[in-house]
Amino acid sequence: MQAKVMTFSAAIILLAIVALIPTLQLPSAEEVSTFIGPRFWPLCLLVALLGLGSFLLLTTWRSRYKKIDEEEESSSEEAGDKADTLVHSLAATRHWWLMLGTVAYTVLMQGIGFLLATIVFTFFCTVLLGARHWGAILATVVVAVVLIQGVFSYLLGIPLP
Numbered sequence: 001m002q003a004k005v006m007t008f009s010a011a012i013i014l015l016a017i018v019a020l021i022p023t024l025q026l027p028s029a030e031e032v033s034t035f036i037g038p039r040f041w042p043l044c045l046l047v048a049l050l051g052l053g054s055f056l057l058l059t060t061w062r063s064r065y066k067k068i069d070e071e072e073e074s075s076s077e078e079a080g081d082k083a084d085t086l087v088h089s090l091a092a093t094r095h096w097w098l099m100l101g102t103v104a105y106t107v108l109m110q111g112i113g114f115l116l117a118t119i120v121f122t123f124f125c126t127v128l129l130g131a132r133h134w135g136a137i138l139a140t141v142v143v144a145v146v147l148i149q150g151v152f153s154y155l156l157g158i159p160l161p
Helices: 002-024 040-063 070-077 082-112 114-128 134-155
Strands: none
Touching: 002 040, 082 114, 114 134
């Protein structure tokens, strides 16, 4: 399991480094008429991605020298039920589904528009991350859409696609 996590974190770091090159070519705030330039947000995300990916790689590398608790091993082996296996396999691959959802969000944004794609993406991520109550799901979707629309369109003056 640690090899998979280390591979994943190395892939995230590599993705952030590769995405950093075109991001640095985006115009800054001085070159456009908005308060914050198009480079700021992707650069913040990439710096966070580099930092968190490096932290995950470091902590996983350090933890391979520590003993694994026997309680965790025994509790994971007792999950023989089919529903538990499905939930466990979804939890084990959740990060891949989130990355696939982010790519789909980017593609959908160009096809159906930003607002509708944001609603679909937020709903997908909320359910994927474990929300089951419809009130919580609806509240998350509404708050996300209002915050994104309010921050980008009204506060920063950045037009959304």
